[in-house]
Each structure stands twice: as structure tokens, then as C-alpha cells.
Amino acid sequence: MAIRLFxxxxSFMGFTVYQMDVKSAFLYGNITEEVYVKQPPGFEDPAHPNxxxxxxxxxxxxxxxxxxxxxxxxTFLLKHGYRRGxxxxxxxxxxxxxxxxxxxxxxxxxxxxxxxSSMVKDFEELMQKEFKMSSMGELTxxxxxxxxxxxxxxxxxxDKYVKDILNKFDFRTIKPASTPIEAHKSLGKDEEGEDVDVHLYRSMIGCLMYLTASRPDIMFAVCLCxxxxxxxxxxxxxxVKRIFRYLKHQPKLGLWYPKDSPFHLEAFSDSDYAGDNHDRRSTSGGCQYLGRRLVSWQCKKQTIVAISSTEAEYVAAASCCAxxxxxxxxxxxxxxxxxNTEIHIDNESTICIVKNPVFHSKTKHIQIRHHFIRDCYEQRLINVVKVHTDDNVADLLTKGFDLARFKFLVVTIGMMNP
Incomplete structure (x- = not known):
């Protein structure tokens, strides 16, 4: 997330980002602890073998x-006028x-x-004087x-990584799919089903989790699997294979950070009420923008069983607020x-609870740990705003959709082909 924020x-300021690599970086560090190593084979001191x-x-x-x-x-950068975040x-x-x-x-x-530009040149010269660096030019x-x-x-x-994992699991000729998961797909434990190779399954999930760094369109499907x-x-x-089939269909989809977009922080929050058929827990979804630049997103199964859609939305809003x-x-x-960052929520009751400073009987069942969003609202750190369900882009992170709705959300959330 820090890289996307950077x-x-x-993109907003319009400057070029460069990259450099430190040669043998770890050899520059000094050890303060007492660490000992045995004599390497073939280089033992015959006078002191022990x-x-x-x-x-x-x-x-x-x-x-x-x-x-x-x-x-x-220490080197702080000495030369830089400050740490x-x-x-x-x-x-x-x-x-x-x-x-x-x-x-x-x-x-x-x-x-x-x-x-002169500050970039000064930094390169400063680093090359102190360390052995390999300048790699513009960041690609x-x-x-x-x-x-x-x-x-x-x-x-x-897209290079997508191609690599399709080859790794021999999905080069797999039939493409238009969505990563079937609309309103219910995936349960399936205890009577046939077992599959657990190592293969975990390997596929691990590869897909790494891909979610730039692909919020598959986030819900991957987290579900x-x-x-x-x-x-x-x-x-x-x-899981359905996700790979979708990647075969859309291998180059990515995030676009336009230069002409303003730079203000806003967020969207949503929840799929009792979406898990096994334990009836809801799924929280949230995404944060800087203008039209999608910088951060979350999809997580809630740890509590919400007894109302309002509670599920409230828990999701609290996570988004954090x-x-x-x-x-x-x-x-x-x-x-x-x-006063705006958090867009499509549930009117949730907004009313956030704005209401009085704990009344209708909200006593909501866990106290989620009520800090009220304090944030009173301190004007955030503001909750009603958004129509059709325009809530966080919806993409909570459930599966049919093709038309899925395409609309993918474009609206800020993804495109190069």
C-alpha cells in the first residue's frame, strides 16, 4: 500500500519516479549483538581448530x-538532512x-x-559516494x-506475473471466463466432497493473493477460496480455476492513476449481510481513494455474527474508518x-447510528469496540455520507455479480486495460 500511495x-505532482539497487546491501550493516560463526569448511585454522x-x-x-x-x-540519510516518516x-x-x-x-x-530535478541528482550522487549502487533509471x-x-x-x-502463474499451473489453454466467480456463488465447506491436493491448492491461493496487490477485481473471489x-x-x-479462467480473459487489467485528478482522501464501505451460508457471518469491503486513484482496499470476513444488516454495515464502516x-x-x-474525510455508506441506518451520540436500546447489541467511529465523527476526523447502492464501488469486494454489474464496478473502481 505504501508503494501505491507513493x-x-x-502522479498528482507530475514528477518521475526512479529506482536504484544497492549491491551487497547486507554487508554494509554493523552487528551490535554478539554473533559467532564456526570456521568455514576448508578454511579452518590448524593451530586453533576449535x-x-x-x-x-x-x-x-x-x-x-x-x-x-x-x-x-x-542513519546515513538522517545525517544528510532527511527525516523519517x-x-x-x-x-x-x-x-x-x-x-x-x-x-x-x-x-x-x-x-x-x-x-x-536537481534534488534527484544530488541524491544519486550522495548514495553512490557512500554505497555501491546500480542506477536503474525510471521505475518500470x-x-x-x-x-x-x-x-x-x-x-x-x-500482466507479466499473470502470464507466469498461468504457465506455472498449465492453464495456457484454459477456457476464459468473464467473471472471477459465479453470480451470488455460495461456497461452503462441502464436507462430503472429494479431497484435492492441499499443496497444489495452497500454492494456487498464494499466487493469487500476491496478485491482489493490483487486482481488486479478484479480491473477493480469492479471499473466499x-x-x-x-x-x-x-x-x-x-x-479457484474459475479465477484463473478470468485472468486468462483479462490478463492486462490494472490501476490507472491520472495526473489531472484532484488529491483528496475519500472512502467507500459496504457489507454483504450474512453472506456465508455455513456460519452466517458477513463480509466487510472497503476502499480508499486519493482523488480517482484507488490506493487501498480490503475484503475480510467479519469476526462476529451480525443480527441485522445495519450491524454488518456498521462493523464494515468501522474497519474502513480505521x-x-x-x-x-x-x-x-x-x-x-x-x-473530515468522507466515508460513503449505502445504509441509512448505519449513518444514523454513527451520527447519534446516545447509546440507545437498538444499538446495544453492537460490540463496543466498533463504536470508536462515533468518536472519530465527533472529532471531525471523518464524515459519513449516503451513497446509492448502485454507485458504491466497495460492493465489488463483498460478493459475486453478473457480467453487466461486474463490468460496471470494475470500471468505476478505477481499473482499465492499458
Missing amino acids: LAFA KVYRVVKALYGLHQAPRAWYERLS AIDKTLFIKKDRRDIMLVQVYVDDIIFGSTK FFLGLQVKQTSAGIFLSQ ARFQVTPKVSHLHA QVLWMQNQLLDYGFNFM
Whole structure:
């Protein structure tokens, strides 16, 4: 999510994002703990065969190595005028009047960009003087995410990964499907069904979960199938194959971050009441936008059994509110203070409960831990707004749909083909 937030900001400000890689990054870290290694085979000291080496520098394979490298890098950047993000500790910021320089670190991969080109050059020179770096130019591929930067915006996709997993599971000639799950499909434990290879099933789910980093259109279907990884049956495997058939039909679908869109935080929340036929728990869905840029989304089965659709919607809204608060705090590092963020909800009763500060008999059954959304509303951190069910894009994350409705939601949520 931090990467999508970084790229959403870059598309709004209109600057290019670059990438560099640190060669042998872990070897730069210094170990503060006492760590010993035995003498490597073939290099034993014949005079002291029973002695061991004490490690001073980090080595690949040590649990302490990533932390040691991060300490080394962060200390270096802080020394040269950068400050660390308050929420995201892998984000480093440097400001020069109205210009800003952003650096996002993921182990030994670094992406960076600035509203001022000279700050980019200074950063590259600074890093190359201290570390052995390989500059990779404009960001095109990062952590499995394909990034296409244009003057009109930034496009994120994983079509190369889609092709790879279709080949991995021998689905190259599979028949395409127009949706990832059948409309209003009910998938249960199917205890009488035939067992399938659990390792194959889990491998397929793992590959699909990684793909949800840029594909909210398959999020609900993948999360639904992931619930049956303990004892998967033939019916569950058919549902997973249906997702692959859909990927065969739409391999290049991705997220579009337009440059001309405003930069304001808003969210959508929805719930599918008692959608699970086995335990009658509901599914929460939520998505957060910066303008028309979809930055974050969630799909999760609720931990309680809601006894009304209003309660299910209220629980979903509380989860969405928590994500909004987290994003508000993170966006402070980017120089934006978003108060009174709108959360769009399609249930009028839920909105009334949020706005009503009095605990009355009709809401006593709703767990107290979800009532913090009321406090957020009273503090004007969020605002709840009614949206028509047909226009609630979070609906895509709670259930399966027929083709016409599914296509509408995919386009509305912010996805497109390149």
C-alpha cells in the first residue's frame, strides 16, 4: 500500500519516479549483538581448530542483517538532512521550500522522486559516494508490480506475473471466463466432497493473493477460496480455476492513476449481510481513494455474527474508518492534512447510528469496540455520507455479480486495460 500511495502522489505532482539497487546491501550493516560463526569448511585454522569467528559486519543469512542494513542506511540519510516518516519508517523526506524529495526503501531496493530535478541528482550522487549502487533509471518494475509512467499519469499492472502463474499451473489453454466467480456463488465447506491436493491448492491461493496487490477485481473471489485451505475439496478447486479462467480473459487489467485528478482522501464501505451460508457471518469491503486513484482496499470476513444488516454495515464502516485514520496520519508526511474525510455508506441506518451520540436500546447489541467511529465523527476526523447502492464501488469486494454489474464496478473502481 505504501508503494501505491507513493505513486499516487507522484502522479498528482507530475514528477518521475526512479529506482536504484544497492549491491551487497547486507554487508554494509554493523552487528551490535554478539554473533559467532564456526570456521568455514576448508578454511579452518590448524593451530586453533576449535575456535570460532566473532561477526562484526552483517552476513547474508543472519536474522540481524536486514535490521543492521536499515540502521546503517537510515542513519546515513538522517545525517544528510532527511527525516523519517512518522507512520511509514521506510519513507524518508527532504523539503526545500516548496519542493519535496521522497525516498522509499524496501530492503536493498530504493525508489525515489522529487518535484525538483536537481534534488534527484544530488541524491544519486550522495548514495553512490557512500554505497555501491546500480542506477536503474525510471521505475518500470518494483516488487512484482509493473509501472508505466506517462505524461497523463501512472498505470500499475501485473500482466507479466499473470502470464507466469498461468504457465506455472498449465492453464495456457484454459477456457476464459468473464467473471472471477459465479453470480451470488455460495461456497461452503462441502464436507462430503472429494479431497484435492492441499499443496497444489495452497500454492494456487498464494499466487493469487500476491496478485491482489493490483487486482481488486479478484479480491473477493480469492479471499473466499482462501478460507478452505485446510481441507480443500473439488468444488473449491473449481472455484479457484474459475479465477484463473478470468485472468486468462483479462490478463492486462490494472490501476490507472491520472495526473489531472484532484488529491483528496475519500472512502467507500459496504457489507454483504450474512453472506456465508455455513456460519452466517458477513463480509466487510472497503476502499480508499486519493482523488480517482484507488490506493487501498480490503475484503475480510467479519469476526462476529451480525443480527441485522445495519450491524454488518456498521462493523464494515468501522474497519474502513480505521484504514482512513491510518492513511490520514501517513499523508501528513507528504504535507497533506485531511480532516473530515468522507466515508460513503449505502445504509441509512448505519449513518444514523454513527451520527447519534446516545447509546440507545437498538444499538446495544453492537460490540463496543466498533463504536470508536462515533468518536472519530465527533472529532471531525471523518464524515459519513449516503451513497446509492448502485454507485458504491466497495460492493465489488463483498460478493459475486453478473457480467453487466461486474463490468460496471470494475470500471468505476478505477481499473482499465492499458
